[in-house]
Amino acid sequence: MARKGLFxxxxxIDGCGKTTxxxxxxxxxxxxxxxxxxxREPGSTPASEKIRKILLDKRLAINPISELNLYIAARAELxxxxxxxxLRRSEVVLCDRFYDSTVAYQGYGRGIDIRxxxxxxxxxxxxxxxxxxxxxxxxxxTSLLRRKKGEDRLESESRAFFNRVRKGFLEIARKEKRRIxxxxxxxxxEEIFEEVKRWLHRRLRVQ
Ligand code: TMP
Numbered sequence: 001m002a003r004k005g006l007f008x009x010x011x012x013i014d015g016c017g018k019t020t021x022x023x024x025x026x027x028x029x030x031x032x033x034x035x036x037x038x039x040r041e042p043g044s045t046p047a048s049e050k051i052r053k054i055l056l057d058k059r060l061a062i063n064p065i066s067e068l069n070l071y072i073a074a075r076a077e078l079x080x081x082x083x084x085x086x087l088r089r090s091e092v093v094l095c096d097r098f099y100d101s102t103v104a105y106q107g108y109g110r111g112i113d114i115r116x117x118x119x120x121x122x123x124x125x126x127x128x129x130x131x132x133x134x135x136x137x138x139x140x141x142t143s144l145l146r147r148k149k150g151e152d153r154l155e156s157e158s159r160a161f162f163n164r165v166r167k168g169f170l171e172i173a174r175k176e177k178r179r180i181x182x183x184x185x186x187x188x189x190e191e192i193f194e195e196v197k198r199w200l201h202r203r204l205r206v207q
Contacts, residue, residue, distance in 0.1 A: 005087035006203055007128070009098040012136035013166050014155050015146035016185045017192065021134060022094050024193045025200060029092055034204065037086040040096040042074035045081045056152035064110040068117065071102050076124040083128055092204065098130055100172050100180070105154070108168025109161050132203055134196055135173050137166070138185035 008025070010018035022038065029036050042052040051074040054060065055067065062070070075098070086093050099121040107114040138146075140162045147155060173180040181199055183192050 005090045005093065006132065007083065007087060007093045007095070007130050008200070008203075009095045009100070009130040009133045010136070011097060011100045011104070011133055011169060011180075012185065013138065013140070013143050013162050013169070015143035016136040016138045017146070017189065018134065018136045019096055020189055021136060021183075021192060021196050022096050024189075025094055025196055028193075028197060029094075029200065029204070032204075035089070035091040037082065037091050037093045038096075039078060039082060039093065041078065041098055041101065042071055043078075045077045048074040048077045051077075056154065058151070058153045058156060060153065062153070064106065064112055067110070068102065068106045068112055068120065071106065072120045072124045075099065075102075075121070079125050079128045087128070095130075098133075099125060100133060100135075100169065103172055104165045104168035108171075109157070109165040130179060132199060133176075133180040134199070135169050135180055135182045136185045136192065137170065137182050140166070142186065 010022045012018045026036050026038050041048075042055055043049045051070050055062070055070050055074075083093055083095070102121055103114060103117055106112050107117045140159050143162065170182070173182050181195070183195055185192070
């Protein structure tokens, strides 16, 4: 059983398999008796879902600074409306993407100053930061093969963009080894989940 709230995030480039790992984690933890809240970013509150629609709309041209601020706005909502209350109720919060995505996509991908992004991220989240993060790492080619048809605004970006984003995620992980666990996305879903389970187990002491 979970003794206190735990905030876990899943990161990686589009098509890496993080959402599958999140779903498996949810099932596993619920079976073990944990109370679990599952969220996605951007989204998961009425306002943030509306922001998501704007962000992913392929017909819209959005400049990088507006894009950054929309992700930050969606995050500020989610943290206050759902994440903090859930953690206060001692739940396990599983979130599909969080602030590392903004550093990787808007910072490394779009080239916006990373210090400024970190400042905005902190404004949005305050003390509510992930306890544990899984980064599922795959290369661009694999990511393309795995993506569903019907690309959204971000998914239609170039190979060079995704290579920068991937490199960004790996650099973030190198700097925060205690929080972020890099998983090799070329391994099978089951193999990756064994590793995820090991870390969840360590942090939650589920039997
Ligand atoms: P998803 O496809 O994993 O739901 O994420 C939506 C898209 O938004 C994905 O292409 C990554 C992108 N994204 C950013 O560019 N910055 C962010 O801060 C977040 C959370 C997502």
